[in-house]
Amino acid sequence: MLKLGGKVIKIGNETGAANKILSISTNVTLPLVLRASKLYLVRNSNIPTGFAHYLILNSQRDLAPLIPNTGSYTIVPDEYSYIGDGDIIRLSSHRGGDIRVLFRASSPHNSILVTEQCNHYCLMCSQPPKAIDDSWILDEIEQLIPLIPQDTPEIGFTGGEPTLAGDRFLKILALAKSYLPRTTIHILSNGRSFKDNRFAQKYAAIEHPDMMVGIPIYSDDPTLHDYIVQAKGAFDETIQGIINLKRLNQKVEIRIVIHQQSIKRLKELSEFIARNLLFVDHVALMGLEMMGFTRGNLDKLWIDPYEYRNTLSDAVGILGKSGMNVSVYNHQLCLVNPDIMPYYRKSISDWKNEYAAECNGCSRMNECGGFFSSGIQYGYSKHLTPFKTE
């Protein structure tokens, strides 16, 4: 698992550049006029002049005296050695200095947290919400987006519930469209804000060519859905939100996290979707992530994927036969039936992806999505069976 933020070891000769959001360069020959707004990642003793700030890994701290000009630099732990050209980080001199990696150019899974506020309190929330004013995050995103490389294939917006930021969130989406016109946008939202047709219309008016909202539905039974998300009336609003978005021709994905509660009516939910929401663009069935609230609610949530594999096959069969675009995410290859294969996706974000000890020697590890690192740490199926080479 990659470390995305924490303390720095030393800030040398602080000049103020250390409190900005800056994109990283490793390009020795970058034109001088472009250097002043970038942060140079020191790799060897050949260090070009003119950059706003310099980043040095702890193991290379001996190079610090070689920093030219002002000598404004920061030394970070070696865990950040994955940082590369085009990445965007925020350095702060606050409380001895810390670093946060906001964007990784080499990753296909860049996800931007919009707010930690949420009007759900899901039993299995991996990012437990906080009821605090965190609008500073919005300022940060507005600075971040112009720095993201234009050839980025996709970025995600997540939360909390991003739409709670209202018009400011829409402004960020418009910003993304103008700075990154060819970048696909994926938004994780509970969809309830779109129940307000005026909000849905403003969203649609952004006219982004490739933007999708991923919205969770955990049951066809409103009571069960409301219980899972711990919010009364949520199901009714979410459904209306989906209808409004699709009426405005916006892309919508339905996301179903599978656990002990949602598995109860997964087949019925699939029938409900095929019958009522056939027009959504994608249905994603996802394994449980052992993060945040899940760990405390494990008794209510955990079910071994091995035990629900036939139900998963039924659900995927219903959706697939109805002609829907279906994907199965976050599942291990040896725990799903072969009929899942056409829908199986290797999906876990690279920085969270690992394999179990039992997987050693498995001949299909390359095809397998593996585990969330949290899964390896906090529990996974007792039925892993490595595939043997034929």
Added chain:
Amino acid sequence: MSKFKDLESYVSAEQYNLLPFKFDRLNDQEYILTNMVGEFHIIPSQKLETIIGHRLTEDDSDFANLRAKHFIHLPKENAPVELLALKLRTKLARLANFTNLHLFVVTLRCDHSCPYCQVSRQSEDKAAFDMTEQTADKALDFVFRSPSPGIKIEFQGGEPLLNFEIVKYVVIQAEERNKIFNRDLHFVIATTLSLLTDEILEFCKAHKIVLSSSLDGPEELHNQNRPRPGKNSHQKFVEGLDRARLALGYDQVSALMTTTDKSLPQVKEIVDEYLRLGFHEIFLRALSPYGFAIKTKKFMSYDAERWLEFYKEGLDYIIELNKSGTRFVEQYASLILTKMLTPSDPGFVDLMNPSGAGIAAIVFNYDGAVYASDESRMLAEMGDKTFRLGHLAENTYEEIILSDALLDALENTFTLSVPMCSDCAFEPYCGADPVYHHAIHKDIVGRKPESAFCQRNMAIFKHLIGLMRSDPQVKQLFLRWANRC
């Protein structure tokens, strides 16, 4: 963890409301509930009163199902009614498009003399039974008045290939007009394939014309049912099939079968013959009570019950084929299953409400008369012109489409208002058939307890539901059939 509430906290304290639904006894122990968008749910008989009396509680296993299928909803919920409206609009979407299928009867002459045929003539007199260019022009004027974005022109007979000149004329003229109208235009020729020539196939290929043919079963049965000089109807069909598939593409030729009394003991052999000849589907059809079928009493030679036995045996066999790995579809079941298991409607003319007569499909006879359906013109050939809507040379489009003959038939047989249909739980899967009921009962509504149409369809609906419930594998198969279009 106290910060999370339990499931019970999300149970509504308010009483539920009923959304519109109908119910019928399915068997001695159970009721079936259905709603206008085709959702169905089966409950034990004693639970019906509890549900209707608003006494069902949320801990009852049926509560969530009835709520999710939109039979009941809670007072503050908006999504259920919105979804119901959406599904209803989807089911009825086809109506707004109006007429898609236009049948051109280009000749009554035929090289076959099938005893059940309604209309064919063994005449050499071309002038008497062939459509003229003048009539075809008028028919095309009519076709392009339809607002439908999709237009299908089907050539019927007799044997349309006996008047191929007019087929060519209509195709070329229609394509010419379509440069302006820009519809999704398709052509079909209903033919026995016995008179195919290279020239005909070349023309079909060039204009993407699909062939719809007839296959009644194995050689002996087929030749008995479909006599022609030389007694080689089956052989002619197989030869034609091979040539047509080679020239036009394997999937460009389809076949329909008709069930006669001779077919009844041979359903497996019939299915096998379709399999042997490389078809992936069959439409197990009953004889229609028209034309020569009535005259020759062929139609009376088996009743609905015997036909159902035939149908069920055939369906069982087809299900077994699928289970053992051979994909094969029974089309009538597939059409009904689309109504039962999906939000869409297949738009099948015999199972539509309002009836598809005249508005989903319309027929231009060789002589310029316009009929509400193929069956309507067959009735007319027997002297009953009830469903003759007008004449291309004498009446305008408006006069024909707004004729009493058509509007009365549609309005008076609307299944949501017709006695015994309006409160039938199977109504969402069924349709209005004014022409059939007029032919048999001399009344467009008909007498439902005596109606073979009703008896046949009700039995099939129940049978399909029973099969799905008793075998999850069949449910999977039916789901595939339901979503095949």
